[in-house]
Amino acid sequence: MSEKPTIKDVAKAAGVSEATVSRALSHSPRVKRATREKVQTVADQLDYRPNSLARGIRVKQTHTLGMIIPDILNDYFTQLTREIEDAAGRSGYDVLIMNTDESLAKEAHALNLMLEKQVDGVIIASAGGQTDYAKILGPTPAIFVDRMPPANIKTPYDRVIVDNVKATCHIVSQLLAQGATRVGIINSAVSFTATERLAGYQQALHDGGIALDSAIEVAARTDNSNVQQMTRQLLINQKCDGLFVGDNTIMEEVLRKLTELDLPNLQLGGFDDQLWFDFLPRPIVTARQPIKQLGQTVVDRLLAHLADPQLAPQEFRLDAQIITRQ
Amino acid sequence: MSEKPTIKDVAKAAGVSEATVSRALSHSPRVKRATREKVQTVADQLDYRPNSLARGIRVKQTHTLGMIIPDILNDYFTQLTREIEDAAGRSGYDVLIMNTDESLAKEAHALNLMLEKQVDGVIIASAGGQTDYAKILGPTPAIFVDRMPPANIKTPYDRVIVDNVKATCHIVSQLLAQGATRVGIINSAVSFTATERLAGYQQALHDGGIALDSAIEVAARTDNSNVQQMTRQLLINQKCDGLFVGDNTIMEEVLRKLTELDLPNLQLGGFDDQLWFDFLPRPIVTARQPIKQLGQTVVDRLLAHLADPQLAPQEFRLDAQIITRQ
DNA sequence: TAAAATTTGTAAACCGTTTTAAAAAAATGT
DNA sequence: ACATTTTTTTAAAACGGTTTACAAATTTTA
Incomplete structure (x- = not known):
């Protein structure tokens, strides 16, 4: 005993x-x-x-994948995690999940831990920063999803991601179609996806024949109070009648501020869909990512790389679905 | 290379x-x-x-804890996970997270995997069922949080949990104080917490001098359509002007149904608080669990058991905070 | 029935690390 | 300078499995 x-x-x-x-x-x-x-x-x-440690050390594989996500409180990542777990499970692999809380230090720790635990491959939604993943990973295969490594760093890895430019362009165009004449944007400053979404926003204004107004375009997120302040700035001072919100977590702060402001005619749109958006008093236009398909692609490709280390790296772009409410 | x-x-x-x-x-x-x-x-x-596998096999510990949660899509569990990860990290332990999707088969698989990976201890939010944890775990220390093992199975493990009876009693009493005269309940049928919450509901009615009405009291959840149907049953057919909802996931279905029904005077309450409840057109009375404290207690106790295997098992009851909106 | 082919079981090597016990090197005391 | 103590280093033995090479037992074939 x-x-x-x-x-x-x-x-x-x-x-x-x-x-x-x-x-x-x-x-x-x-x-x-x-x-x-x-x-x-x-x-x-x-x-x-x-004892799988003993086995792992002998056969040199663990049938385990590591998955690194930047925010376990963000519904998008938990859903993605679940799909990846499922897809991996179907192929006989288990998944070790670690959360980095958007911290580079925690990400480095998580990566180290996984490598020390000899995972067969790792799935990364990067926390940003200038990490040299290839150096850290060595011969261990990896794949990036949603959050790519910075563009200036060469990586020999697959990338699976939604077409942020196209989806954001659709959303903003929809806001215009719904009657908005002056659309603002609140975006997270740092991440890879943020850059693309800004491009999509600009594209939509251009397509709609609307001149870019730098006063309403740039908006970096630093902390929560910042978002609420920016919301006021854009909607009251700048008199925007449309607003695109760059992600989930920013949207929460915007909605909080909106409970104070009386703006029934605002056209609101944002990236990432949430179940509870249906219950809000105001319709929101959102981009719903094909999460199941993203997860399946990630796992399929990573396992393909395990089977054939020579496989050339590739980027996969999937289309998001635009949800319009009323 | x-x-x-x-x-x-x-x-x-x-x-x-x-x-x-x-x-x-x-x-x-x-x-x-x-x-x-x-x-x-x-x-x-x-x-x-x-290679931590090699080290683990030699020193017979991995400085890793396993955590089993029944639903990674449920905010409550992701928050709890994050707090536990944090608390463990502060003591130099890492946490392996596995999601069971409320499935006993997946729970068994997760438990096996963790034991094979030689985690030093495991934290379980049980998926229910008649699992004999002591038999599976053998000498590995464990602790239960939120979802306890079935009462008829003796377990030598610590239990950390919120006082469901007291909190539910508070919520329902508050609904009555806010003017409700006939309060219904929709509860999940199986789980440990559900039983306690039902007791709290009955207690509140008793305290309020209201006779129990079996027609509105019992409500088992089987699937989503079921919840929507029950919502209609209670609010329309039974003419309830108050409703207590047993957990997070049920609440979502109730809210979905409420967008169809026009019931501005309904007093609504439920267990588990969500950030976005603040944005809804209708105020909800909720119980906010002291998640950080729960997580810290779980980790502290589990580590205490690692240090002293003789430590007697104990139950920890924490109080939830009741949130009333307007 | 002897020889060959096949199946089954055994002993030993191996995986990458830590640890124990012993040896080597350095430091101290006389 | 030599004996003794102390500090560092090394070789070898674990740890708990899997796998390989080989021997033994069984079955098939001639």
Whole structure:
């Protein structure tokens, strides 16, 4: 009871050698049926569970993938995580999840931990920064999803991502179609996706024949109070009648501010869809990402790289679905 | 490049023995400063990272805790996970997270995986069912949080949980105080917390001098359409002017149904607080759990059990905070 | 029935690290 | 300078599995 049984204990109890137990439990064909059954029952009875550390060190693979997400409180990433877990599970792989809270230090820690635990491959939604992933990862395969590494750093990895430019362009165009004449944007300053979404915003204004107004275009997020202040700035001072919000977490602060301001005619749009947007008193135009497909693609490609390390890196762009409410 | 460096490579490159490298990198005092520095630079230069599987098998601990949650899409559990990760990190422990999607099969798989990976202890929010945790876990310490194992199964483990009875009683009493005269309940049928919340509901009615009406009291959840149907049943057919909702996920379905029904005078309350409840057109009375404190307690106790396996199991009841809006 | 082919079991090597015990080197005391 | 103590380093033995090479047992073939 106080010590975990090892393969040795099972072998002794079953009256066979350790190697036989190993073969029996891994369903090797080179063992008599009667023997296998005997070993199996003894193992069950002892509650024997092979030590995967010992196995991993010998066979040099763990059938485990690492997944690094920047914000476990963000619904988008939890949904993505779930889909990736599912897809990996279907292929017999388990997933180690670590959250970095958008911190580079935590990301480095998570990456190190996973490599030390000898994951077979890692899935990264980057926290940004100038990390040299190739140097850290060494020969371990990896793939990026949603949050890419900075563009100035060369990476030999696959990238799976939604077409942010196109989707944002659609959303903003929709706001205009719904009657907005002056659309502002609140965007997160740093991330890879933010840059693309800004481009989509600009594209939509251009397509709509609307001159860019630098006063309403640039908006960097630093903290929550900042967002509320910017909301006021854009909607009251700048008199915007349309607003595009760059992501989930910013949207929450915007909505909070909107409960104070009385602006029934504002046309609101944002990236990432949430279930509860349906319950709000005001319709929001959103981009719903094909999360299941993203997850499946990520896992398929990573496993393909495990099977063939020579596989050339590639970028996958999927289309988001635009949700208009009323 | 194509092979990961081992301690042997470092030893050879530094011109010392493997044992010395091991000591140097683990900051053992039994190594000369000059030697340590030399080893360190060689290790850095080779991008050497110790194989934690190999270490784990030798030292018989991994400094890793496993955490099993029943629903990664449920905000409550992601918040709890984050707090537990933080608390564990402060004590030098890492956390392996696995999601069971409320499935007993996945829970069993997750538990097995963690034990095979030799986690030092496991934190469980149970998916219910009649699992004999003590048998599965063997000598590995564990602790339960929020979702307890079924009451008829004896477990030698700590339990950390909010006082569901008291909190629910408060919420329902508040609904009554706000003018409700006939309060219904929609509860999840199976879980441990559901039973307690039902008791709290009954208590509040009793305290308010209101007779129990079996027609509105019992409500089991099976699937989503079921919830919407029950909402209609209680609010229209049974003419309830107050409603208590047993958890997060049920609340979403109730709110969806409420967008169809025109019931401005309904007094609504539910367990678990969400940020976005603030943005809804209707105020909701909720119980906000002391998640940070729950997480810290869980980790503290689990680590205490690691240090002293003899420590007697204990139950910790924390109070939830009742949030009334307007 | 002997020889060959096949199946099954055994012992030993191996994976990468830590640790124990012993040896080597350096420091101290006389 | 030599004996003794102290500090560093090393070689070898774990840790718990898997796998390989090989021997033994069994079955098939001649």
